[in-house]
Amino acid sequence: MYVTYVLYSFKYNRLYIGYTSDLINRFKSHQQLATKGFxxxxxxxxxxxxxxxxxxKEAMEKENYFKSGHGRDFIRNQILPRYF
Known part of the structure; x- marks a missing residue:
């Protein structure tokens, strides 16, 4: 199974979009293990x-959509308001 995920930094108002087959370890990498990068x-x-x-392929297609202008608008207008 593959997942497309959206991360958000409330502190910096930043989005990160990616896909993986191991969300737990990938998130751990973003949150703690990585020493360089965005x-x-x-x-x-x-x-x-x-x-x-x-x-x-499906996960990559969704990632590409989220990274598009329409996809980022969808995230900002439909997903983020759930958290405020």
Whole structure:
């Protein structure tokens, strides 16, 4: 199983979008283990959306959608308001 996930940094008002087959370890990497890269700068992260798929291709397609302008608008207008 593959998942597409959206992370949000409330402190910095930043989004991070990715996909993986191991969400727990990937999140742990973003949150604690990584020593360089985008996610290190904007900790702490919170998982605000997870979409599950049977294939890597489907997960990648959803990731690409979320990274598009329409997808980011969807996240900001439909997903983020749940947390405020």
């Amino acid at each position: 996610t290190v700068k904007y900790r702490p992260w919170f998982v605000i959306e997870v979409c599950c798929f049977n294939t890597k």
